Structure formats: C-alpha cells, structure tokens
Amino acid sequence: MQVDLMALYRRWGRPDIGVDSLAEWLCFAFAFPSGEKFTLQREAYNPPTPGFLLSVTSTLFSAEAAGQLIKAPDISEAYAIELSSEVEN
Structure with missing residues (x-):
C-alpha cells in the first residue's frame, strides 16, 4: 500500500516499533468495529x-x-500498489 509516512504520523501519531531477526519495523495497527484487525x-x-x-x-x-x-x-x-497472488477475488 502506498501511503506517505508523514501523513500516517499526522493522522495517527507515532507508530509502534517491532523488532525481529530481520529488521526494526514501523507498525500502525487498526481495528474495525467488527473486531477485524490489520496492520x-x-x-x-x-x-x-x-x-x-x-x-x-x-x-x-x-x-x-x-x-x-x-x-x-x-x-x-493512499492506494494499493500490488495485491498478493494469494488474495481471493
């Protein structure tokens, strides 16, 4: 998804930081009223x-x-750049 990092900062504040064996990650987490979540x-x-x-x-x-x-x-x-080939149509 293409979205400007500064636009996310302005709208939603500082991101959470996650770390794994590959890198440090900036993460913004969201939830719908139905309880479904995405990051x-x-x-x-x-x-x-x-x-x-x-x-x-x-x-x-x-x-x-x-x-x-x-x-x-x-x-x-914000807009989609590419959908995974695994995504159901």
Missing part, C-alpha cells in the same frame, strides 16, 4: 520501497476487502 508495516531504516506492507486477518484477505482497508486509515492519497 501497516515497513522496515524502519532502509525500506526497499516507499510503501507499506498490509497484513490482515483471514476474513479480510480478499480483493473486495482491499478497498475498505485502503480507506480505513482515513488518508485520501
């Missing part, structure tokens, strides 16, 4: 692309849900 994450210091990875729960793993997810952070310039 936007990207490598903190040397991201390979300007966008964010969108990680979702299984019920949100569909092409139909992608539009909802892109609108949910309430940043008008």
Whole structure:
C-alpha cells in the first residue's frame, strides 16, 4: 500500500516499533468495529520501497476487502500498489 509516512504520523501519531531477526519495523495497527484487525508495516531504516506492507486477518484477505482497508486509515492519497497472488477475488 502506498501511503506517505508523514501523513500516517499526522493522522495517527507515532507508530509502534517491532523488532525481529530481520529488521526494526514501523507498525500502525487498526481495528474495525467488527473486531477485524490489520496492520501497516515497513522496515524502519532502509525500506526497499516507499510503501507499506498490509497484513490482515483471514476474513479480510480478499480483493473486495482491499478497498475498505485502503480507506480505513482515513488518508485520501493512499492506494494499493500490488495485491498478493494469494488474495481471493
């Protein structure tokens, strides 16, 4: 998902920081009123692309849900870059 990091900061504040054996990650977590959750994450210091990875729960793993997810952070310039080939149509 392409969304400006500073736009996320302005709208949602500082991200959570996660660390694994690969890198340190910036993470923004969101939840729908239904309880479904998703995160936007990207490598903190040397991201390979300007966008964010969108990680979702299984019920949100569909092409139909992608539009909802892109609108949910309430940043008008956000858009999908690429959907995984595993996403259900």
